Amino acid sequence: MARVVVDPIPRIEGHLRIEVEVENGKVKDAWSTGTLFRGLEIILQGRDPRDAHLITQRSCGVCTLVHSLASVRAVEDALKIKVPTNARLVRNLTHAAQNMHDHPVHFYQLCALDWVDVVSALSADPKKTSDLSGAVSGRPQTTKYYEGLKGKLKAFVDSGQLGPFANAYWGHPAYKLPPEANLMAVGHYLDNLRQQVFAAQMTAIWGAKNPHLQGHLPGGVTVAEQLNADRISQYLFLLREQIAFIEEVYIPDLLAVASFYKDWAKIGGNKNFLAYGDFPQSDVEPDSFYFPRGAIVNGELKLVKVDPTKITEEVTRSWYEGDKPLHPSVGETKPLTGDKLKGAVPDTKSKDGKYSWIKAPRYDGQVMEVGPLAQCLVSYTGGNKEIKDTVDGVLKKLEVGPDALFSTLGRVAARGIKCLVNAKAAEKWTMELVENIKKGDTKTFTPYKMDESTNGQGAGMNDVARGSLGHWVNIEKGKIKNYQQVVPSTWNLGPSDGKNQKGPVENALIGTPVADPKKPLEVLRTVHSFDPCIACAVHVIDPKTNEVYKFRVS
Template sequence: MSRIVVDPITRIEGHLRIEAQVENGVVADAWSSATMWRGLEQILLGRDPRDAWYFAQRICGVCTTVHALASVRAVEDALGITPPRNARLLRDLIAATQYVHDHVVHFYHLHALDWVDVTSALKADPKKAAAVAQSISDYPLSTAGHFTAVQNRLAAFVKGGRLGPFASGYWGHPAYRLSPEVNLIATSHYLDALDFQREYVKIHAILGGKNPHPQSYVVGGMTTPLDPSSPNALGDDALMQIRGLLQQGLDFVKQAYLPDLLAIAGAYPEWTTIGGGLTNFLSFGDFNAGPQPHHGPITDGVLPSGLVRDGNLTAVEKIDPTKITEEATHAWFTYSAGDGTALSPFDGESTASYTGPKPPYDHLDVEAKYSWLKSPRYDGLPVEVGPLARVAIAYGRRDERFTPLVDSSLKALGVGPQALFSTLGRTLARGLETVVLAEHAVTLLDALRDNIGTGDLRIADSELFDPSTWPRSARGVGFHEAPRGGLSHWIVIGDEKIENYQAVVPTTWNAGPRDAAGHRGAYEAALVGTPLADPKRPLEILRTVHSFDPCMACAAHVLDADGQPVVEVRVQ
């Protein structure tokens, strides 16, 4: 038995270390450690709640708009504010397009290289590749000429030594199984996806002024002016431009992303039985036409809410937010009431006061504290959040949007519903919900145009911004199903200032360490049982970890032991 270390995990956002105990070529145990620490939650203390979203949005430059949305929802929940319909539609449109952009980027640029051997593409026959591509979709760039050009471009990369994102891969690893032709198709679409994301993200620039971090949010609504006839507002011309971009995105998802995903999955059938992990799933729900219920998740939306225990899809439970807690038993924190205490996020503590071993280290002290992440729990239960959780809950509820997609995909792969509880199931779920959200984005745009067409141009309720109308003390929570999973921002307001602020983010749910009872987090549980063909090149560990799409920047928000900045940069 030996322990291997993968540090850092690449092709993610932030700093993640995985240690795995390997026995007879299989992972017998695993530990997930976030090795980065930051200070976002402490920075918000004492500030005006109306400014919280602007700071909270900077938690991450990849997840970008999701923290702004959860933050404004938290403040609105605390103060009893309901944004106008136009504002809610705009927010949902930005969120839905964030999903499509984020999931496409994840599949091609962060995860696909776990399955695709780029160097093998140099051996492909472009004519055979075109025949394969044309047999699985009507994507317009599936021609022998196009694949020949891509192959020549790739050969030039190799000859010039400019491998860029393809450098330092595990090329030639025995766990790669795709034919040279499918490898060429996927590599070609990898490059196409770079063009896709550059164009599709223009939607955020139109609606929010920029990306990342759109600037158009405000507590009580949005700041985007609406006027069908004005060139200086969101009018007919801009809406038609957005419609064109939405259609391009939907076409790419249906013609390239989903067919590629199914083609790759078909070559790795054993991965429908590897990486299932916890099989406890949580979703807050999202994309409901109405406002968020007070202190509650958004139920009955396009993304449904619920809890699944032990993979039982026939008994989806309702969510009770009061059952959400965070522990710090194995995190580099010390709670004032004791490390094993389970705190509601309203009472959460984010100041590091632990003085024991921290990086650098040879191996983690896994019997003590080994991560900058806390351990979120629902009713004491470790859960997985994200695309697989949402699709599993939707499928369990026989949701009309998801059920046909799931059934047809499982049939194409020749597997049953249990295959969802796996590394490939997690990857498939992300692709399926991309189709649903790409379609829903068009629906949202039509709803916005129709509402504007009635003469309703309201975008914010400014009369609610006056702090003199606020209660002396208030608390609120903003829920949002971000692309990586269930996100919630918790705020406590006193005398018009922020007294406490906690962000419980998807990657903390999934990447967090063991709790006081010794229960593994989602990453740790999913890695157990993973076979390794070559422990010195643990490609299989990357496959499962990447299937969650880690974002460590979102997950870790603390200061040093004395509450002081770790680094200070001055401009002379």
């Protein structure tokens, strides 16, 4: 038996520690640890609720927009504000752009290197790679292109400095792609570094900047002067370029990689899934979501209605004070200190030991996975024709059944499916915005009263690139009395609870094959398939200087 610790495990940012116990070539047990404390809920107490969406965006440096959206929705719910049609549509367009940025970045920059052996690409035949590119990609490249790419890659390797390709277990026996497929994937990895800029520009068209946009505010959006033909045409031009890249490069690559790793359609799965639903289609029907709200329970493709009052967080195995599950509307963020904290050293060997700064969210007392796989499963069973047709098409091409979705491979594939459907829906919303403006409706903001007598309680819920995100606010005398965030990575990467139910990523890891405990590539595959974004889940700040602590991880 071997104990393996990977710390930190995310490729780009965030502090997540994964510990697994390997026995007879498989993971027998697993523990997920968020290693830094998040204090945003405490920072927000006593502040003006209208500032919350600007502050909560700083939860992360990637998915900033979605925190802004959840926050303004929470304040609007508390103050009973209905936003205009144009605001609803503009928010849908910016949120869709965020998805078009996040999902390809996840596949190429955060996840692909778990499946693509970059060093193996050095033995690829450029002519055969070009032929492969022509057969599977909508943007084939020439032999000369792949000769140049191979030369650049060789220079990286010969220098001993692999740059963005330095963090993987090259030559691991779990890699299965032929050298030519690896070289093609390296090319598309670099292509997406350029492509993601266009998605960021789409967000900035309506949000003024990216990241940390300024386009949202309680009551609507700030783009009254930008609702013109030039801005809309610019968004539509970039959108169609994104759709082309997704259809011609991202989805074909996804299918090509998946065809070599069909065994992973039986590894890394969960049975319970939760989606809040998002992209409202109506101004008068509150739950008119393009991607519906719902849950999948016990692996049955049957839609279960979701009651948000059944959401709780508990801290039995987390470094916080508290001894019972609480709904986020009355939630607490009280970190342990001093002797109670014991240096925040993860205690994974005791039955009731505390080992994470991440809390443990539950729905109706059950562990729930959130994210694009949950969104696709709920939409698949909930009547979204575009999702169903796309999922069925992918399953048919891979020659696997719906059960394959409940896996690490299904989780990776769902991101591409959701990205494509979301992008195409954005075309429809763009044209709805055009038609609404043609009618003479240019309203983007609903005025409301806010003063020292204002009281209210509200929730802002959305389904974002990494899963179900919720903000809960309690306003008293015009100030924030309590604020709680339950983010996707809290749902997915949280620890065990008081019933010893393990969190989704811990569950998914159990049973994962590990060929070499000293090179746990397979562990990375399952964890990275969740797209861990620990910046949202944990933060640390010096209360005296307001300076964020800096850490060097060797």
